[in-house]
Amino acid sequence: MSSSLSSRLYTPDEMTFCAEDALVDIVPRIAMPACAFLSTTIPPLRPNIPCTVPLWMALALKKRHAARIVIPAWLASTEELEALLERERNDNKVFQHLTEHYLEVAHLLLAGTKGARDDFASMTVMHKNRDLLEKLRLVRESKLNQGLEGLATAWNSVKDEGEEFTVPLNNISRMELNALRPLFQGALDKFWKLEHANNTAATTNMPSATPTPHQTEVEEAPVRRLRGR
Amino acid sequence: MDDFAQHDEDDPLTQHNTNVDEDPYARLKRAFVNERACPEILQYEESLVDEAVEHVDMQQAELDDRRASAATAEAGRDSSASDDLVDLLKTMELDRVKYLLRAYLRTRLYKLETFSLHIMQDSNLFSRLSQRERRFLGSHTDLLDKLHDDLVLKHLPQQFNSLVQQDTLVGETNDMVPSPNLDTHVFIRVRGDLGRVNVGYSESEPNGRPSEVDMSAGDQFVVRYRPIAQLLANGEVELL
Structure with a gap:
């Protein structure tokens, strides 16, 4: 726990917890009076009248055969998933929009006994969509990895112009962000530290040195910093 | 309670939009996520935590009441299935709010312990703490001070026996205080x-x-x- 706290990396528990608040539609099989929760009030449930509830509640009701879960469109329709995958493959720059917890939600819905596999149109559709989602995940992952490779180059070009380095991450889901966190944080913190040390050294310690941000100059910087410790 | 009942039925659908004025649960969750991802300690969300604790206490009392009355009415007629379901969902929701509260407070506690001296020295940071956190931090730093003193510092020459400075003769800055x-x-x-x-x-x-x-x-x-x-x-x- 404390190591995940110091690295600010979310634990799987915390990720699942957050994802369980995602909203899904259900079709109740039973009637239930309205419930007031801290988050919201769940309107009264009536048999066969669809209703929107948090995922944790949907799964609990489902487990007791009190409701059927309406699988979200992005996971239920093979055509939509195929189209999404196609767009994801064709556009190298942009990530397609998905709900921020799409991986965790899909994982919970597709889980063997506790999930909602039987709420798909058929088992064939379920298996097919699961494979498509996995492909989608891999395409996105490889795009992210390509992005990481370009990070160093991008950093140098931006720094030459004296700009601060920000990476736009639109449409990247929470799970994907969490996977990126250690690498991104580590690399960018290190870049920044080197840059900063470099600046300080160039202005105070080494008046004669030409402050061109060459690779060698950057690599020398931490050695000078160490002296002070 | 009435506040909660006044939400529109389609309110949950619009929650994906980040600009919607959110319910206490969503705000508490954001407070936790912010605190969790932030290197320094943030402002304590006093009213939010109080509200959540009050909700937990109220909900818990209600559940206990219902269980007690259900137990006495057992002989008469059995409670309906939907009542059981409501109880179950309420218990689950209660657990979730408790989890969130614990996760939030524990994240802060971690920061208090790790950066105790740093927070003690900075009145701005110190003002972000709750009363309880202030008390905890006070006794934590006292103990830390005493421990370091007993173990090493009192055996060192005066020049080197400060908890917060490497060498009291060189410079005025506190260079032995861990900070985020x-x-x-x-x-x-x-x-x-x-x-x-x-x-x-x-x-x-x-x-x-x-x-x-x-x-x-x-x-x-x-x-x-x-x-x-x-x-x-x-x-x-x-x-x-």
């Missing part, structure tokens, strides 16, 4: 259109110039924490 790295990079999401925002060096930082980036609602970035700390405090961005 505010220049670390964080993932943020913009909550409203902010236009061009300076994410470069601020006026107080040497050797740099400001640089700006466009921020519209819903955008996600990875940026250095220091320049956006104020935006976070204002609630204009959230951490991820």
Whole structure:
């Protein structure tokens, strides 16, 4: 726990917890009076009248055969998933929009006994969509990895112009962000530290040195910093 | 209770939009996520925590009542299936709110322990704590001080026996106090259109110039924490 706290990396528990608040539609099989929760009030449930509830509640009701879960469109329709995958493959720059917890939600819905596999149109559709989602995940992952490779180059070009380095991450889901966190944080913190040390050294310690941000100059910087410790 | 009942039926559908005025649960969750992803300790969300604790106590009492009355009415007629279901869902919701409260407070506790001396020295940081956290921090630093003193410091020459300084004769700065790295990079999401925002060096930082980036609602970035700390405090961005 404390190591995940110091690295600010979310634990799987915390990720699942957050994802369980995602909203899904259900079709109740039973009637239930309205419930007031801290988050919201769940309107009264009536048999066969669809209703929107948090995922944790949907799964609990489902487990007791009190409701059927309406699988979200992005996971239920093979055509939509195929189209999404196609767009994801064709556009190298942009990530397609998905709900921020799409991986965790899909994982919970597709889980063997506790999930909602039987709420798909058929088992064939379920298996097919699961494979498509996995492909989608891999395409996105490889795009992210390509992005990481370009990070160093991008950093140098931006720094030459004296700009601060920000990476736009639109449409990247929470799970994907969490996977990126250690690498991104580590690399960018290190870049920044080197840059900063470099600046300080160039202005105070080494008046004669030409402050061109060459690779060698950057690599020398931490050695000078160490002296002070 | 009445506040909760006044929500529109379609309210949950619009929650994906980050600008919607949110319910206490969503705010508490954001407080936790912000605290979790932030290198330094943030302002304690007193009213929010109080509200959640009150809700937990009330809900718990209600559940206990119902169980007690159900037990006495057992002989008469059995409670309906939907009552059981409501109880179950309420218990689950209770557990979730408790989990969130614990996770939030524990994250703060971790920061208090790790950066205790740093927070003690900075009145601005200290003012962000709750009463209980202040008391905890006080006794924690006292114990830390005593421990270090008993173990090593009192055996060292006076020049070197400070808890917060390496060498009291050289320099005035407290160079033995662990502090969070505010220049670390964080993932943020913009909550409203902010236009061009300076994410470069601020006026107080040497050797740099400001640089700006466009921020519209819903955008996600990875940026250095220091320049956006104020935006976070204002609630204009959230951490991820």
